[in-house]
Amino acid sequence: MSREKDFWVEFFADRRNGGHRSSAEEFISSEAKEKLFHLDGGKTLLDFGCGAGELLVYYSPEYEKMVGVDFSASMLEEASKRIMERKCGNISLIQADDKTVWEKLDSSFDRITAAGVIQYLTYQEIDNFILNSSNYLNKDGKIVLFDILDPRLYPLWKIGLFSQDTGFLNILRKAGFEFKNMISARAKNRPVNILGYSHSPDKLKKIVNKHDFEMTCVQSMYYEYKFHAIISRPDS
Template sequence: METVFKKSKFSWEDYFSDKMKDEHRFSTEESLAKEAKEKLFHLNGRKTLLDFGCGAGDLLIYYVPHYEKIVGVDFSSSMLFEAEKKVRHHKYKNVDLILADNRTVWEKLDTKFDQITVAGVVQYLTPEQVDDFILNASAYLNEDGKISFFDIIDPKLYSLWKIGWFSQNFIHRDIFLRACTSCLKKISAFLENRPADTIGNSYSPQIIEKIARKNGFQMEYAKSMYYEYRYHAILSKIS
């Protein structure tokens, strides 16, 4: 009897299903406060905020004092459980947490927002999903509202970071060895039907801007202060 071996399909939902910690370079209270302060600078206040992909709430709890109402969304129940503990610890009353993904979140919302923030999430979406997200999000923005995609991985800069380019101890002769190691990891990941890097996909600013303009948004570009290979894309409606 002839049998056909089928690989199980990888999904980021499954990967994060039991995770309980967000991925930050530094997870100390001081460093998270600084990272949140940078993002709050770009968000520029107002009253209501949708934090899509809030994870364990590491940044969300720093946003709360600056808004009248915040809704945090994530597709990982274990992550939301951790976020809920943080919200209760700080005794915040102006936060709602919703279990949903980029497809189901919209049917669970009953209000519009001044700001929609998406931090470290674009890397887990396909270009088509990014397109759909912007299209759907635009219907839930108040007048002059903005969508802030934070910490998008820049493919060119990430490649340089991966080989240690930004390290103070960078040695040029190590480039070949690092490149070979990276190729072997990609081949292994392909054979095992898993991502070559659990950090996710990378998108150039030009790709994000093209998708944004297709949906009637203009994009403001800003480099991340804490990750050499990441950037922020602040989207506002073209007037």
């Protein structure tokens, strides 16, 4: 396992929620509605990096069969509780990562999705993820990657450019703080940021095209610095 992967496994080992901007049901339900719009149907769905199942339970009424996958036992424990509470009988959970998940699946899917997850994968891992997904995607299926950190907007958000209290001194202070964090993380050989890595839409598009898919990017409605990638076969 790479040093980065070790870091994320440890980071999520005791996490119990997906770190949404708000954990209020009203907010999560609106986020889920936006995501269902982009998922655009299908009967079966694989949610990679499902976390505590916060979105999964909202997807549940729209699908016949769903599988949630995550490498964090604590996240899956929360997901399992949530699924029981909401009586979502159509969701099963698998503990696995981006390499081990494929051998644990016994069917293919109409939709393969991941929300707020690919920031923890390198470009090479994303390439492998798309390749493996293509083998588990039904005809006319879609891969929908939600909430990818946009490298053009993410640094601006980090220094507070989108916040209410934007002022020159505040921005300068935050930029200094981020720079200090970056140096310290590099020195310790750790990811610079706990939100993970941003991924360029152009580079993602090249990976996707390599596997004979096409990709459309859409701005996230709820996070100024994130975008969604909707990936499908050209003829579907």
